[in-house]
Amino acid sequence: MTTTEDQDRTALAALPSSPAPDDGVIERAPGSSRGRGAAGSWFASRWADSGSRRVMIGWAVLIASLVVYYFVAGIPWSTNSVLLYVMAGLVVSSLGSGVRWKRLMLDWFPLIVVLFGYGILRGYASHTLWGPVSTYGSLSQQAFYAPQVWFDTHVVGLGVDPTVQLQRWLYRPGLHFWDYLVWACYMSHFFTSFIIAGVLWKTNHRKFRRYVPMFVGLTFIGYVTYVLYPAMPPWMASEFHHIPPTTRIIDQVWKHLHIGLGQALFAGGNKFDNNVAAMPSLHGAYPMLICLFFWKGSSRRKRVLLAAYPICMAFSLVYTGEHFVTDIFVGWIYAAATVYFGSKLLDRWEARRTRKQLLAAADGSQIQAAPLDSLEPDLPLIASG
Secondary structure, three states, X not given: OOOHXXXXXXXXHHOOXXXXXXXXXXXXXXXXXXXXXXXXXXXXXXXXXXXXXXHHHHHHHHHHHHHHHHHHHOOOOOHHHHHHHHHHHHHHHOOOOOOOHXXXXXXXXXXXXXXXXXXXXXXXXXXXXXXXEEEEOOEEEEOEOHHHHHHHHHHHOOOOOHHHHHHHHHOOOOOOHHHHHHHHHHHHHHXXXXXXXXXXXXXXXXXXXXXXXXXXXXXXXXXXHHHHOOEOOHHHHHHOOOOOOXXXXXXXXXXXXXXXXXXXXXOOOOOOXXXXXXXXXXXXXXXXXXXXXXXXXXXXXXXXXXXXXXXXXXXXXXXXOOOOHHHHHHHHHHHHHHHHXXXXXXXXXXXXXXXXXXXXXXXXXXXXXXXXXXXXXXXXXXXXX
16 A cells, blocks of 8 residues: 555656756757767777778879879870779779779770770871861861751751851850850760769779770760861861851960960860861760660659750750761760660670570580489399390
8 A cells, every 4th residue: 555655746746847947057959969970989989990091091192193193284084094093993992892803904995095096096187188178378187078067058047057156146256154054064075974973983893894885886886977077167168257256165265364385275285185076076975875874764854864965965065166066976876776786785795794694504504403413323224134
């Protein structure tokens, strides 16, 4: 039985406790130092793990090398530099779990060799084999221009070249913010494809093995066309008065940014530069290749971005005078053909590889099953009687 005193104690225990008196201790506002504490604990936990520590040190060294490269030689826009840094990023990201050096070299070294050779041969292709010779004053250039000018002027522009018309509408001496936007879109050509290859190598190796052959194949057929059909871009055609005057806006942006390396590269100061490698436009072809390659299986939002990239690139190329619309159309056709026929060839190659693996597995299972047949000894037949 419970007494009255016990009931009183139970009632007192059930009452809410009164707040503690102020003892002079100031409470910190929630979240005032939570961010710094969380960042510090995250860094400490990462640093305590040896694999994560190697990754953090690797990224720090890679970023420092980029900063030094920028102050010594400018922005690393060249194909070789971009590929080198992409591969370095892959190595750094793999330091925690171990770098698969053999796969890295087997997958990337052929791409480096092909693209390095392409860069050299592309420059040699500037020594054109044939084509009409255009002269104006001291300028002289052998390259085709008439088909592009006619198609752009009479089919696309309805009497006015699209580059000329766009610059009449949008360009004035003294750059505007949209000039920097189209410059950024134009420059994305030099690193987007390689970054995509790097992400695929790290996250989806099967897609990487399909993407790289298509990219290399598209680049190769583009080079073959450069040799067979040297073509003027719009800014050069305007210098020879084949179309009304235009401005090479990309070069103007480089001058305004005071980055000498880029200005020399795009103004013909690089020995591997080829000003008549305009047909097809690989600037237009690569975005279309990316769009078509990732289109299947992508969500609606991703498809909007995929479709926007080649369209924005096409506008940038025409507006800045880097390519005729004809060059871009041919580049899109090349990209579509590369994806279509490349997919068929790769599907056939993968099917043949799968059949070989299945046959090898079947042979292996038969070899393992062979000892079971040898359990019964081979006894000589003894005739009865």
